Amino acid sequence: MSQLYAAGDDVHATARHEESHLDSSPVLSVCDLEVQFPTPLGLVRALNGVTFDVPRGKVLGIVGESGCGKSVTARAVLQIIEKPGRITGGSITLRGESETTEITGLGPDSKRMRALRGSEIAMIFQEPMSSLNPVYTIGAQIAEAVLIHQTPDRDEALRRAVDMLRQVGMPHPEAAAASYPHQLSGGMRQRAMIAMALSCNPTLLIADEPTTALDVTTEAQILELIRNLRDRAGMSIMFITHSMGVVAQLCDEVIVMYLGRIVERGSVDDLFYDAKHPYTRALLRSIPRIGGNRKAPLEVIEGSVPDPHHRLAGCPFHPGCPKAIPGRCDTTVPAPSTAGPGHTVQCHLYQADEIGHPERAENV
């Protein structure tokens, strides 16, 4: 279906693929990341110490209910969090093709940060309807990225834009490049976004719910395209979704987020066959059955969506957790414990002794 990097016509792809075998260190390491939004109603702690790695040449899925901090995590990596939000702690390290960069050490509008955006790390967004600028042609918008990062030659940039559109399976790439976003369907716009993201050969692709707004058939095509990116081009992908079904189809490893924290991480098999955390289990129960409404949002567990200005003491999930241990879950934040190779979980049920740190309730 897709022509992406098909039939060995892209030398780059092969080179990258071999390289990924040589170097197995994670592409991206996020450590203890904290993001806060000072709002007129008080401080919103969107991320409370998020730690994870994106493995090289694999797809890492990030799942969780809407509002748990998935998009904020993605934007933090690019340092494009909307004002007045900012990173208040932790570190983000990118291990690119040639050098390692401490992203949190760069200013959000610094030259080096801008040089990373779009060229080393690229991002595609949830809403294909609004993620392209309505007043510029598709070709011009893709060429803009190429002009910033790769060549000062406008014609060359436009040729590359058309070429990228062809590679992501856009029918009539020349015509598509000359058209405006409103002239294309949602699926075609999302392809155009992917073409834009890939135009400068990024090391890491971040996809923030890229198929949520699409219909089933188009979603399947886009997922296929992204699978091809990983398999043929060996690209490292951070794939955000709120659908466990999509995780099962696409991801190699998964992290589960809840209220700005990671509650469990493991391989797809670990998560689907051996989920430990009560919240992950609740999510799995919410996977729509065949014939059910697959676009239905994840089951929201009673009392599990607290007001974002209020920080709970202890495990953030304790008000809705069926297995909460009174006197422990509501006073102490559980520390990560190992449930198997590469499988960690943050829950008191899996801790022999009382590790973890007490954290008092706080009103802000």
Place this chain on the structure above:
Amino acid sequence: MLSVVARRGLYMLVTLAVVSVLSFAIIAAPPGSALSQKISQLQSQGGEVTEAQIVALKEQYGVDDSWFTQYGKWITGFWHGDFGFSFTLNEPVSSVIWSRLALSVLLSIGALLIAWGLSIPLGVYSATHRHTLPDSVITVIQFIGVAIPEFLFALVVMSLAAHYLGTDVGGLFSNDYADAPWGWGKFVDLLGHLWVPLIVIAAGSTAWLTRVMRANLLDVLNNQYVQTARAKGVAERQVIWKHAVRNSLHPLVMTFGTTFPVLISGEAIVSIVLNLPTIGPLLVNSLLNKDMYVAGTILLLLSALLVIGNFVADLLLTVVDPRIRFGE
């Protein structure tokens, strides 16, 4: 695209035809007024008006003709620039109207350009520096600008200019140049007199458009494509100007059509205060004196300007927004 222009042109003609009928209805509404004005004018000049003269005048103005014939005479006169006769000025309407209309249009377009030139950068600054001190200052000034009546502002600027610059800012020319032939000196003198009305007329719409620009830009900055631009490494300055501002001009361009009549009415008040020979004071006087051919002609010409202004705004929109160019 061409068919859109043609269709709009047709609508414009229809609109103007309707307006011309309405304007004429205003002229013809007070029964006999045109003629009785003329007669009382002749009488007041001391002449005995004979029955024969009255008949001649009736003939001349076609008072006894049917409404339709009168309208036909007036509107066909337009084709050769004959708009009827002014009773108070004792001149054909066409000989008093053109220079005044030109000055009005000049002042209005000048004021509009000033308003756009100031409101776009001010609005952008205000929106991108939200809740800072300069933003608050701009907001306060802009509320004052919207709230202050134009005649008051005109008086204030005029007295300030007279007091501090020692210049005589009323009228179009200083006494030295009023009758002088055109030359560089006279041109500079004209500019020296025009800046006051330009500032006064532009003030209100600058304030208003700054407000519109700030709100639009804040709205546009929430759009996903602004994030997309940042995510591909576009510098913040370019993100704002190339991606966001470009998309927030839309309502500003639309105001072109609606700001125009507001500017003309503002211009009338300001011109009365500053004693400028524009169309505004002429319209006011003609309405007060029931000088109906003058009033009707001005109404029709202003409507034509308004319709053309909206047409230009729509053409500009198709340039600014491709969705309109191709969309239905």
